[in-house]
Amino acid sequence: MRLAWHDPQPLAPAQFPDYEQAHIARASRGEAVLGFARLARCALVGAFEDPRRTLRLSYIGERFPVVRRLTGGGSLSLDPDTLVAVLAAPAGPYEAMAPDALMSALAAPLLAVIRGYGIDAVFIAPNDIVVAGRKLGSVFARQHAGVVLFEAVVPLALDVEELLKTLRLPLEKLSEKGLLAARQRFAPLSTLVPDLLPGPLGARLAAETAQALGRCAHREPPPVLREETPCAAVVDGGPVADVQAFLKTAGGVLYLDVWLDPGALIREARFTGGVICLDGGLLARLQASLAGTDIKQAESTLAKALGASPPDIVGVDAADIIYLGHLCAARFHVGRRLGLAAATQISVFSPDRAASVETLLGAIDAVLLPYCAKPTWCKWRHRDGCPECGRCAVGEAYGLARARNLTVITITRYEHLQAVLSDLKNQGARAFLGVCCTDFFLKRDYAFIDAGIPAVFLDIGGDTCYTLRQEEAAYAGRFEAEASVDARLLGRLLAWRDRLAAVDGGAGNGAGAEGSLDAAPSLI
Ligand code: SF4
Ligand code: SF4
Structure with missing residues (x-):
């Protein structure tokens, strides 16, 4: 049996979906096909990603296209200096493998090739090829209808600045210092193997892959593709969801967006995220299970829909998906109590996933505020403290916290946050109210996980740091984000906290039954 493979070919981004389908069509007939593409400048988003969350669309504009691939995983910023390997083969022995094992097995030939150049690379779950802590490449997979599709993306050279402008990463990384630090995080193959050419690299990978599949490598011309057609729209311009929840898992961030009808029945649900879901139809089936359900039943509905078998998602288990349903219902509950039109601003962090919103709120002992919400002209911006001069909402937040004898701290940098969390833990703080952007929480969640203190986030x-309203200044590294705290909402959250604490005598057990969204008395 043969592994048909072809040399790297330049490809227009709009042709990539056709290229994938050409591979899959042959694999579904029992063939194994490996091809190499060098895509023109584009953003390549994962099968389940929401480009609005992962791409800096204001920068991309008409500059280059956004294309969606069939495999899950994160968004990529590509140009012809990146080699994209696409393998399609009958699933055979891979069919019975657990998602993590499958990824590792499929990445093995690429790892062997890289090690053949004398580079001590390793595979790091869920999908990275890494050398000495620096990222060298990424791998993605999907398994559908008896065919396994595997895609490996290896930058031979990398324009880090373009990458940072394309993907939604903090703007300070575009400063000179930030770019230097970002460059340290990547190891493009050409910097490790001088004079490396894509052709010989492809030939080596074809030989290793053929060996792993027990087939003979057979070189052939690249597939004939349809003429370049306009890219299908991958950015959904529809209305924002009524309720959104997110969860960072070992396999990436998973979001659940829900649109409701006036009776709080789910009209539409959508899972998105940079996760590698091998079963391409699983998330769609889970979405369908939620349609017509009362949002308060989202957790139990998902548990029923998932059944006993673990989901085919790398680094995500059934409990994660079910908990996401719980978080969505909890956000809806908070939104209703606070009279919010869309429950998108408040999230909860319960280290053991057991505490109800009321439990967390009633236990708040401290308020943490970000420096970025202070005006850029305020001399307290980069310092802890605030004399409440009355000229910004941070002052109001300080007043609200101090009136309740709560500890209130301005977080001035990441190391400061770590120190503050450590102090709070040592002092026995039961929970804190943290004000920060969602991106910060997602990127730095390990600081909160390490501290293990429950929290409510506003x-x-x-x-x-992640928006791009002052592009030119941002590229020059002069951007100073000025965020805003909704002091009114913060005040209502703290008022709710006061009532919960009073009901509970300050013991922090809250008024609601654990995990129950209905049992708590209506306090607001
Ligand atoms: S209220 Fe505080 S943070 Fe805001 S401007 Fe005045 S001193 Fe600065
Ligand atoms: S909270 Fe968000 S916007 Fe503010 S400094 Fe931190 S990362 Fe930047």
């Missing part, structure tokens, strides 16, 4: 608005 999302900031306005310009954040």
